[in-house]
Every structure is written in structure tokens, then in C-alpha cells.
Amino acid sequence: MTGISFDSVSKFYGEVVGLNDVTFSIPKGITGLVGSNGAGKTTTLKMCVALLKPDLGTVTVNDEPIWGNLGYLSRIGYATEKDKLYNWMTGEEFLDWNGKFYQMEPKELETRKMEILELMNLREAKDRRIAGYSRGMRQRIKIGQALLNNPDIIFVDEPMSGTDPLGRYTIAETFRRLQKEEGKSIILSSHVLHELERLSSWVLVLENGKLVAEGTIHGIRLALSDIPQHLVISSPNISQLVSFIVSEVDELKRVDENKIEVAVRKRRNFEKMLLDLQQEKSIEITEFYSVDGDLSSIYQLLKKRDSASWRYIA
Template identity: 35%
Template sequence: MSAVIETEALTKVYEGAVKGQDVHALTNLSIKVDEKEIFGYLGPNGSGKTTTIKLLLGLIFPTAGRMKILGSPDIGARAVRTNIGYLPEGAYYPEFLKGEEVLSFYGHLYGMTGRDLKTRIDRVLDVVGMSRARKRTVRGYSKGMRQRIGLAQALLSDPQILILDEPTTGLDPIARKEIRDILASLRDQGKTLLISSHELLEVELISDRVGILSEGELQACGKLTDLLSDRDTEIEVSGATPDALTRLAEAGIRVGDQVDTKASLRVPGEVPLYTAIERCKAEKLALVSVSPQRETLEEFFVRIIGEDEEKRRTSQ
């Protein structure tokens, strides 16, 4: 698959008013977003996610590094811009305009007019499920409806790439699910989606690959199956004694919750499961259950960010 978004050592430094107070918003970011994938772009507040998006859209300018969109380094070119749909976080749409007027405004900016524009508006309103509310003014829209209109304006030119900044933040669970379904259907239609989000569960559910950013630096990037593959296995045992558990801990098996003689053991990836089970048998523990524990994206995220913070503290 070819990359439709590519950055190489992309760096953004905001100059401070006083020398030495520069803010390094992004440092040597090199990522590739392949076509027809959903790329989840994650990071805590201020980690540089929105900065990256603004750089890709030409709203701000890089201090160093290169970017290519659809193979073109001229990210402002008409052919490139027409192929990018963008939904900013918490976007505002004029309250006095009707839903279809908002889309008409943005459609004209793409150079669409007349029947073409009308057909396209009908199509995107249908995709985002807003056909029935098209004649209502934005003033009367709920947060979810505003987000859908935002998504509709991003889809107007039938772009190859969609860049969505926090598309589900602040929405109720039903609206979230609806937006998530729309995004998944867009992926099925062959669109490439770059989704910046705090909602880790949402991202985990729909992303093919993720990139995790911390303090402007990329900490991890890859397929979820690869990143989350280093799994623990949970073994539940009964008949556990404190001595037996101590010996298991010495063998590298982590001991979790204990209730009476029942205990939950966590076997890390580096300890072969067979060895762990043999050890339990040797301690005369009865196996209740053995279940592979899939690390969630949230756990992975917290671990990666925690490690990065620890590294920074140590280096200071």
C-alpha cells in the first residue's frame, strides 16, 4: 500500500517571547499513513496532535522537516486540498444558516455549483444521516448533529483523505456509536482516515494502525495487533499458600488479587506459559482457569506515556 500522508523529521517550534522559552510542539516526527486505512493519532493534551494536523493543512508552517500528501510536497495545491476533508475539534458553523446552506457555502469554496453541488449535498447529508434536518438552522442542532454537519462538509468533495480532530469528543454514547459507524463505512468505501482522539476505546475499535505522541515525539507507531501483542496470561489458582506465592513471584510470575486460598497470577510474555503451569503444579496449586490477557489500547497508552515521562524525569 502506498502512503498518502508522509512526514519526515517534521519539527515545529513555537518561539517564546523570551529567549529560552521556546515551545517544542513537535520533534522529528516521521509517520506514514497508508491509503485506505484508519490511522489513530493519540496523545495527551498538548502532545502535538493538533499541531501535526495544522501543519498538514498548511494552517501553520514547519520549523524543519518535510511533508507529502498524495505524493505531493505542495500541500497547498488545489489537487491536494480537494482531496482532503477536515473536521476540526469543536468547529463552529454559523447559527443562522440551515444545514444545507452550511454545505452550500463550503461546496462553493470547492468550486461546485448548481446541480452538481445539490447532488453532492444530498449525498453527504444522506451519508451522515442529516437529510431530515437539512432545512433546520444550526441554532437548533444538538452537539451530535453539529458534528455530523461538520463531517458532511469534510466529505463534500468526496476526498481521498479525511483528517478528523476529536470527532467523538463530547458526544453521548449513541451519537458516538453513530459517528463511529459512519467512519467505519467511510473506510469501507476506500477512504483514508487520520483520526486524532482522546477516546482510546473508540480508536481501538476502528483503527488499523495507531501512532502515540508524547511531548511532541512519536513514542509508538504500528498495527494494534503488533503493538498490543506482547501479552500476559492470567492464571487463577486455588489452594495457594503465602510461601508458594512467594516462590512463584521469585520465578517471575506476578501475583495479583487473593481471596482466601484463591489467587490470580499474571504470567508475563517472557515467562513461557508451560513453565508457569508446571511451577503451579509443583507448588500443588489447583488451576481454576487460564486466560490470555489482551492489553487494551488504554493500558498500552498509559504505559507508553508513563515510560516517556519517567525517561524525561530521569534525564533531568
């Protein structure tokens, strides 16, 4: 774990509930925060970086409170959602200025700055004013400043917002490299669910200030056992296959001559049954995939539920 834990945390903005009695721990790796506008993603991130204090409950790191913990703050990086920065500064000046707050030696800061410009693919643009940067470049310089102190944990709010495909690729690759090669933990919030799905090893799904699901994407979908999962199966022996599985599925429809779509509640049992059929009855299966197992579909399923009455942990 990253050591960051939320214990029965609530946050109120007047009469509006920002977070409602949430409890979770953030694991190491890349964690995605998923939720619609006002779900509590930014509130969660702000609490993680000690910008907000919970009204109820505690946010701790290794059992120490985060609030006012300068030791902790010196080892995290944070990139805000908004990308308007000091436009009159050049990219290099912006990094230089932010680096001054970490009590780094000038030589160390210089080296680190160049590493980050290289990492964020901004070396060529380092002497240009931020005002002249594209949206993607602004995102990258903003993320770059969050890496100056070589943090152990990096919090990034909407990193893909407004970026072009190349910018998204650069940012996604940077996060992957930081996690794989340097063992950093990264906590991202994003509306771009397919990017988040590709990056995150763990997701926290928030809705109306409540944590409605946490786990791996596959795990959350499996935990949604009361909602049938839609699976597509292709087989040259499709009629034979249907005769075996028809009693085990909630729905079955033929997609084409050799392909069917089924709805099942207990996917693990169903997968085991298919495996048995392959081995014992020699039924060949050429294609097998879930049509609603991606993060976007899961999120849509979760949104339809009454978030007050359930929570999925997988």
C-alpha cells in the same frame, strides 16, 4: 500507505515545541492519533491539511510537498476540533456553502449534499439552523462538510468530543463504512481512547511533541517488552498450570479458586508455552485475556516512560 510522510518534522511555537523531530508515514485504513493535551495531535493534523508548515523537515504526499498543493487539498477532507460554525445557516446551507469551493456542478453538489445528510443522519434536520443543533449534530455536520468532495483521506480532530452515545455510534459507524465500503483513509485524533481503539487499525502515540509509539495496539503492547504484561488465566487445573509457569513469570497472584493473574515480559513466548501445555499436558484453559492490553492502559504505560529516550514501532 496514504502517501503522507513526515520526515524529521519539527514545529515550534515560540519557545514551545509543538512537534519534535518526528518521522512516520500514515498507512491506509483508520489511523488514531493518541496523546494528551499539547502532545502534538492537532499540530500533526494541521500539517497534514497544510494549515501549518513545518519549521524543520518535510511533510509530503507521494513525495510532493503538501504545502500549497491544491491538487492534494482538493482530495482531502478536514473537520476541525471546534464545533462552532455559521450558526445562522441551516445544515443544508452550510453544506451547500462549503461545496461551492470544490468547483462541483450544481447537480453534483445537490446529490452529494443529500447523500451526506443521509449518511450523517441529518436529513430530518437539514432545514434547521445550526444554532439549534445538539453538540452531536454539530459534530456530524462538521464531519459532513469534510466529505463533500468525496475525499480519499479524511482528517478529523476530536470527532467524539461532546457527543452522546447515539452520536458516537453514528460517527463511528460512518467512519467504518467509509473505510470498508469506499476504501477511504481516515485519520482521527481523540481523547476517547476506547472509541479510538475500536475504530483504528493503526495508532500514532504522541507525547510532548515526540512520536513515542506507532503500530497496531496489540503490536505496541508486545513491543513494550520491558514492561510486564498482566494476563488473566482461568483453568480447572490451576495448581498444575501454576507449577509449570511459575518460573516463567515475573509476578503471579491468585484471583480466585480457578483464576490467576500473571505478569510476563515476553508474551509471545508465554502464549506459545501455554499452547504447548494445553496440547502436551492436556491442561485446559477456559479464559485468557490481557488486563493492560487496551489502548488506554498502553497509553498510561507509555506516559510513564521518559519519551525522550525511546520509541516503539510495532
